[in-house]
Amino acid sequence: GAVVSQHPSWVICKSGTSVKIECRSLDFQATTMFWYRQFPKQSLMLMATSNEGSKATYEQGVEKDKFLINHASLTLSTLTVTSAHPEDSSFYICSAPIAAGVRGTDTQYFGPGTRLTVL
């Protein structure tokens, strides 16, 4: 089946630094990818939709200048947490859909997640 990878799987950084997380679709192309955030023992919250060749679309309440998204190619999207603070510590998950066609339903494939800890 389709595979989505994330790198790094975990990262620890100091407050005030920026951290980049990569999301790759390994065996398919994805013009759209999604970024989620999951707090401990809570659900996934959609942060933004990453669009290849254009600007990302952010969900209400998500700071676009804080969470920079770049969809550089059909297989790579990056999320950069700028000037990270301890409250940004979380589990970040990306997903990429494979279109099923006009009458079908896209199938989403999720990456394994990246755990960010900001000290």
Add this chain to the structure above:
Amino acid sequence: GDSVTQMEGPVTLSEEAFLTINCTYTATGYPSLFWYVQYPGEGLQLLLKATKADDKGSNKGFEATYRKETTSFHLEKGSVQVSDSAVYFCALSSYSSASKIIFGSGTRLSIRP
């Protein structure tokens, strides 16, 4: 907007017990419905899905039927195993949300031997 509501956990059952995790949704149009599972220390996996009313999704002994009249997609399994211990998420995707997945809050399931 679109939303998913599922029963709160944690749910603790004995092995071979019957499982039901309730899920209801609110959506415009005709969403696709999903159950995802997250095993300890692993990423999210699609467990089953249904794309139209009265469809039944099934996988690994789990079943869920898309009930449009009650806007529900309850997850059931006749006999749970210890290996089913995980967090289960009900979710939907509709064309109005451009294939975005909207998740419920998740239900943590623990199975006692």
